[in-house]
Amino acid sequence: MRGIGLMTLALVVAAVPAAAQQTQTFDWEDGTTTVLYTYPDADSILSSNVGAPDPVNGGSRSLRLEDNAASGTPQVYIAWISGLTDGDQVTASFWRYDDTPGAAPSCRIWGHWNDDPGDIAGYDGSAGGNSDYGQGLGWDQTSHTWTVADGHTGLVIEVRTYSSDGDTVWIDDLEVTIPGTATFQDIVPVELVTFTAE
Ligand SMILES: [Ca+2]
Ligand SMILES: [Ca+2]
Numbered sequence: 001m002r003g004i005g006l007m008t009l010a011l012v013v014a015a016v017p018a019a020a021q022q023t024q025t026f027d028w029e030d031g032t033t034t035v036l037y038t039y040p041d042a043d044s045i046l047s048s049n050v051g052a053p054d055p056v057n058g059g060s061r062s063l064r065l066e067d068n069a070a071s072g073t074p075q076v077y078i079a080w081i082s083g084l085t086d087g088d089q090v091t092a093s094f095w096r097y098d099d100t101p102g103a104a105p106s107c108r109i110w111g112h113w114n115d116d117p118g119d120i121a122g123y124d125g126s127a128g129g130n131s132d133y134g135q136g137l138g139w140d141q142t143s144h145t146w147t148v149a150d151g152h153t154g155l156v157i158e159v160r161t162y163s164s165d166g167d168t169v170w171i172d173d174l175e176v177t178i179p180g181t182a183t184f185q186d187i188v189p190v191e192l193v194t195f196t197a198e
Contacts, residue, residue, distance in 0.1 A: 020180035024079075026188045027173050028061045033188050035063070035076040035159075037120050044074035045161055050170075055097040057139050057172035062097070065159060067105065067167040075110070079157040079176045082117040082185040084148045091177045092157045093143030097170035101136035105167030108133060109142045110160050113152040117185050120156070127155055133162070139172075154185065 026033075034047035046066040056062045067074060081090055090111075098106050110129030116122035130144040146155055159171055176187065 021177050022180055022182075022184075023175060023177040024184055024187055025173070025175045026078075027058050028063050028171075028188075029059045031061055035078055036080060036186055036188060037077040039075045039077070039121075039158075040069075040072065044069040044072075045076050047076055055139070055170045057095040057097070057170075059172075062170045062172040065107065065161050065169050065171060067161040067163065068165060070165060073160050073162070075158040075160050077120065077156050077158055078171075078174055078188055079184070080114070080120055080154070080186040081157075081176070081178050081182055082154045083181065083183040084153050084155060084179070085181075086148055086151060088148040088179045088182060089145055090148070090155055090157075090182075091143065091145040092175065093141055094159070094174040095139050095141050095172045096134060096159075097139050097172075098134055098136045099138055103136070104163050105169050106133040106136065106162045107169040107171070108160050108162075109144050110158045111144070111146055112156050112158065114154040114156045115152055117154055117183075120186065122154070124152060124154075127152075129158070129160075141173075 038045050046068045048064045050064045051060050096107050111127035113124040113127050114122040115124045127146050134140045
């Protein structure tokens with residue numbers, strides 16, 4: 001899952017002015033990729049790369065997440081950024097499929113600090129997220145912007161599922177934008193890399 005496209009990314013970043021931003025997207029179209037990590041246990045959420053008749057937003061594949069935790073708020077990690085400094089901003093969005101308005105299954109975009117670039121399981125506190133569960137009327141796009149503070153250097157972006165065994169949602173079309181000076185430590189494999197000057 002890791003490392004794909006990073007050499008290309010490094011070469012391009014070297015040519016980008018300091019004020020630039022970098023954006024990566026992923027759409028699960030490779031037919032095999034799922035997530036980077038699942039918390040608290042590997043089977044707390046059952047992740048699979050699926051196509052029709054499962055819901056798909058763009059292309060022909062999406063990420064299916066089936067809650068498999070009897071309690072708590074299980075999470076999958078879908079992007080991991082390092083090299084951040086105070087004041088930096090990270091913006092992430094994805095599309096989610098939920099057809100149960102006001103009731104589980106549902107999901108949210110969330111994040112936590114991880115200042116150890118050598119350990120995806122590292123945890124240095126919640127970074128918050130977007131509390132909106134969405135309307136539950138099919139596909140909708142959720143997003144959040146995190147501003148780095150308190151000396152944190154790494155951020156992990158999560159999908160949190162709610163809230164019982166068997167509750168299932170679908171995710172597609174992830175987009176993450178970070179400062180040109182930061183690093184995609186790991187992300188579900190890079191489908192497209194763009195750079196936009198601020
Ligand atoms: Ca897709
Ligand atoms: Ca719902």
